[in-house]
Amino acid sequence: MDVSVLAGNTQVNATTSDRGLASVSSNDFMNILIKQLQMQDPFEPMTNEEMLSQISTIRELEMNTRLSNRLEQVTEQQRFGAAAAMIGKYVQGKVSDADGTTFEMEGLATAIRFASSGEALLELDTGETLPLVNVTKVTNPPVE
Numbered sequence: 001m002d003v004s005v006l007a008g009n010t011q012v013n014a015t016t017s018d019r020g021l022a023s024v025s026s027n028d029f030m031n032i033l034i035k036q037l038q039m040q041d042p043f044e045p046m047t048n049e050e051m052l053s054q055i056s057t058i059r060e061l062e063m064n065t066r067l068s069n070r071l072e073q074v075t076e077q078q079r080f081g082a083a084a085a086m087i088g089k090y091v092q093g094k095v096s097d098a099d100g101t102t103f104e105m106e107g108l109a110t111a112i113r114f115a116s117s118g119e120a121l122l123e124l125d126t127g128e129t130l131p132l133v134n135v136t137k138v139t140n141p142p143v144e
Contacts, residue, residue, distance in 0.1 A: 029058040083112040083120040083132050090141045091122060093134040105130050108141055 033054055040046055092106040107124030112132075114120055120132035 029054075029061070033058070079120055080112075080114075083114075083122070086122055086132070086135070086138065087112065088141065090139045091124070091130060091135050092137040093130045094136060095130065095134050 033051075037046065037051075086109045089109050090106070091109050092104060094102055094104050096102045105124065105126075105128050107126040107128065107130075109122045109130075110125050111123040112120060113123065122130045122132055122135070124130055
């Protein structure tokens with residue numbers, strides 16, 4: 001996607017990926033700011049407050065991006081931990097087939113895996129796979 005920014009009286013073009021502004025780095029913003037300073041009207045230059053405001057905005061965007069990335073990592077670790085805690089537990093859940101028929105599955109969770117979509121799947125001792133979001137009951141395995 002092409003992004004056009006008006007810097008002073010000059011238009012600056014930047015190319016971004018399909019992710020939009022999320023793919024624009026702080027370095028890109030600094031380049032735009034430098035271009036804006038180079039092309040500004042000498043009779044109406046940017047004030048220090050305006051420049052500090054823009055730099056502050058750039059820094060804030062960068063920090064928000066870092067925070068967002070960290071939160072995604074923590075969420076992934078939390079999902080993995082929650083799914084791993086199910087191993088060795090007796091689980092029950094309801095799933096629907098392609099026709100919309102709902103049926104119950106149960107068994108001992110022996111492993112976990114993640115689908116390409118990121119969904120956590122429990123592999124049961126019965127050979128079936130139960131999505132973690134469909135689990136309705138978790139108990140300790142019956143004692144034999």
